[in-house]
Amino acid sequence: MTEAIAADALLDRMRHKGDVMQRDCPSRAILQHLTSRWGVLVMLALLPGPRRFSALRRRIGGVSERMLAQTLQQLEGDGMIWRRAHAVVPPHVDYGLTPLGTEAAGRILGLAGWIEDNLSDILSAAQQRAA
Amino acid sequence: MTEAIAADALLDRMRHKGDVMQRDCPSRAILQHLTSRWGVLVMLALLPGPRRFSALRRRIGGVSERMLAQTLQQLEGDGMIWRRAHAVVPPHVDYGLTPLGTEAAGRILGLAGWIEDNLSDILSAAQQRAA
Numbered sequence: 001m002t003e004a005i006a007a008d009a010l011l012d013r014m015r016h017k018g019d020v021m022q023r024d025c026p027s028r029a030i031l032q033h034l035t036s037r038w039g040v041l042v043m044l045a046l047l048p049g050p051r052r053f054s055a056l057r058r059r060i061g062g063v064s065e066r067m068l069a070q071t072l073q074q075l076e077g078d079g080m081i082w083r084r085a086h087a088v089v090p091p092h093v094d095y096g097l098t099p100l101g102t103e104a105a106g107r108i109l110g111l112a113g114w115i116e117d118n119l120s121d122i123l124s125a126a127q128q129r130a131a
Numbered sequence: 132m133t134e135a136i137a138a139d140a141l142l143d144r145m146r147h148k149g150d151v152m153q154r155d156c157p158s159r160a161i162l163q164h165l166t167s168r169w170g171v172l173v174m175l176a177l178l179p180g181p182r183r184f185s186a187l188r189r190r191i192g193g194v195s196e197r198m199l200a201q202t203l204q205q206l207e208g209d210g211m212i213w214r215r216a217h218a219v220v221p222p223h224v225d226y227g228l229t230p231l232g233t234e235a236a237g238r239i240l241g242l243a244g245w246i247e248d249n250l251s252d253i254l255s256a257a258q259q260r261a262a
Contacts, residue, residue: 018250023192027250035166061154079256107245111238119149119158125210
């Protein structure tokens with residue numbers, strides 16, 4: 001087996017069941033987009049339902065127009081988000097979660113919700129460590 | 132109520148139940164550390180049990196010594212990870228998850244495991260979009 005074929009076989013195996021610990025597994029890029037600084041918050045903000053760009057921007061404290069547009073584009077490229085432009089005056093664009101995106105967002109909420117619910121314990125633990 | 136007192140009251144409320152959508156809520160920093168490029172992978176790599184620095188570095192494909200040390204320090208500061216230095220020759224250092232860290236890592240596995248299990252569907256969805 002040549003090296004190229006071995007690499008193809010490895011990639012093929014990884015495509016069926018990913019392994020985020022492997023440097024070259026495509027699962028790692030998906031994970032990084034979903035857990036990026038703004039990616040996490042965009043997914044959470046879309047969980048209740050589709051929103052317009054301006055509403056998303058208001059919902060996510062501190063995000064710039066540029067970073068929001070970039071994040072939405074990346075998640076759209078991964079098939080997590082859909083984008084619908086309406087031919088109205090003034091024009092407006094909706095974003096929503098695809099079925100895959102809804103599943104992913106549920107898992108993200110599992111982590112973010114846990115942090116929100118346990119914030120007081122987490123901050124105490126961090127403070128004790130620092131003392 | 133002065134502005135400073137209002138801000139304190141807001142911070143106090145946020146400390147009891149966080150809100151990652153708020154720019155200044157401390158939950159957002161915790162979320163960002165846990166979902167950082169290497170933070171996610173360090174938490175997952177420690178889920179089966181404590182590991183030495185060198186073992187962690189081997190487990191996490193592509194991480195540099197410097198980034199691993201920095202990530203461990205950040206998560207230790209948040210009370211997610213403990214560090215134990217052994218007074219032996221040659222010296223070695225173990226890292227493990229605290230009880231809070233174990234809970235957080237379980238949630239991270241919820242997301243990463245879902246991506247690994249559904250990688251083939253995710254890649255097909257992304258490809259269809261590009262076509």
